[in-house]
Amino acid sequence: MTTVSSDSANPVSSRFGWSDLLTRLGPLIGLLFVLVLFSILEPQKFLRLNNFELILRQTAVVGTAALGMTLIIISGGIDLSVGSAIALHTVVIALLLRGGIPALGAATGGIIVAALCGCLIGLLITRLKLAPFIITLGMWGSLRGTAKGLADNSMVYPPGTFLNELLRPLSPDHIWLLTPGAWMMLLLAVLVAAMLRYTRFGRHIFAIGSNEQTARLCGINVEWTKLRIYMLAAALAGVAGLLQFSYLTMGDPTTATGMELDVIAAVVIGGASLSGGQGSILGSLVGALIMTIVSNGCTKMELDNWVQEIVTGGIIILAVTLDRLRHRRTV
């Protein structure tokens, strides 16, 4: 918000479109960097069409969840419960399928349950007036427990349906057609980005994140907006849960442990600020891609798991540091 408005207010900036562009493309440069890096280090294994298809496919779950997380983080909030929520949704979908509900109904049911979880989180945050960090930390445990309880402390194996095919290539011979799941992620990304940019709701999200008091004084119904943000974000996490279900082909209450941190990292690498008011959908998707590429590349390089974990951590810190440095210079 701040950068956008200062750009338009500053007549000089139009003459330096390049650096402005680079600021916005920051995460993309990071993406290019990791791509080039692994292409040089492992050209044989990394640079393959089916590897890029795979990277996109394996980004779908985190990427979709990151769409919702972006909205929350722009509004100055955070959601630590998204990993647990995804596990819960896989269980709900599996249980509905096992109960004889048709596939489409089960998928919709899962997303509705997700939205209700988001509604609950939103209500708790706005009614109890507690920090989202605390509320969602509580939900992180509660939702995981609910998932385990519903699944009777076990795995839920449903009958096979077309939902299992969402993260399989549309056609093995034409790998560039990608998977339905990747298309879902991209389509949702376009929709959410458009909403963020062109609707009043989208503007309000930025306004609340930039300065909640000012937003309130400007006549924005902050509570109602927040409630809608958490519901929408949770529904997107519901779609992520559907994709995770499709990936596992079953309901697993222990899945996606710690995934909330991957999602938050993706959003932050994408240029969002944890203090709110800043962030973009494109950036978050790029952030999610960077995370997948690093893990993919590390496996290709046959690095040990412990090395990979250190490298991933380092990249998060590096990416955000560079982003902040760039902002300090240009603003």
Added chain:
Amino acid sequence: MIETIDRTCYLRKGKIMRKLAVLACIGAILGLFSCGKEEPSGPKKLTIAVIPKGTTHVFWKSVEAGAKKAGAELDVNIIWKGPLKESDRADQIKLVEQFIAEGVDGIVLAPLDFEALARPVQSAMERNIPVVVFDSALRGEPGRDFVSFVATNNRKGGQMAGEQLAKLLNEKGKVVLLRYAVGSASTEEREAGFLEVMKQKPDITMLVDNRYGGATVGEAKNESMKLIDQLKEADGVFCPNESSTLGMLGALRDNGLAGKTTFVGFDATPPLVEALRQGHIKALVAQDPTRMGYEGVKTVVAHLKGQSVPPVVDTGVRLVTPENLNDPEMKKFLGQE
């Protein structure tokens, strides 16, 4: 004045940024070109990916040692890579997919789930990447849906434990079985084998045989504590894996029953072997993880070389008792090799 300085600053920065961007683009293009290049291909070394359930347990370290030993003997390249998060099914599926995309020559996999890993294995087989499953079962028929199943004969292991417990009890008494977890194929086989033997003994009655300890040591201990009345009454106890045995051991020790109740467990990790030395456990059924890793790699390489391989490979179980604990040949079963 100040504005012009500012402006030149911006200009300079813009130039630097532009240069950086151009460099990055060149790098990217170079990178893309290099993919077209083919490496000079001589007689290529085979590359086998070995995927365990986790990487930090003692058990998997032994598997790794076995796999690497086979790799050195057969002159193949071994990639040892487990899921980043221990026991994360989605992570393991990701790894299998990644190795398929990478085009390794063969995969040796210990599936975290009977169902969830079936599809990735199927797509590997469809792409002519042979998969050998080890340690835990996978849905499908060995020899058709995947090359071979290399594992402990779990039923035999359970029967062995049953026979030993019956012998120690002089074929009579009351027995408690604490099961491991719902849906775990390998331990269910052990429990079935154990119960089979118990049923054949007319003077042995089962006090408890329907309780599950759960996936962790803590849960197993809690569950054992709940069974304390039955444990006090029981003459013998059996648990089908490492975590349930450890949990039960904790409960028996806390209640002063350790050493008094005849306790037979499964797996021979250092704390369990220590308890065996102390007499708190009377016997352990040990698997041979080193051999699992070794045979897994050997089987997939044999298949790749066109030899026919058996659909099921038994890697053997051994009964560990205080008497044979120090035999040199027991070392490999105790993970001390």
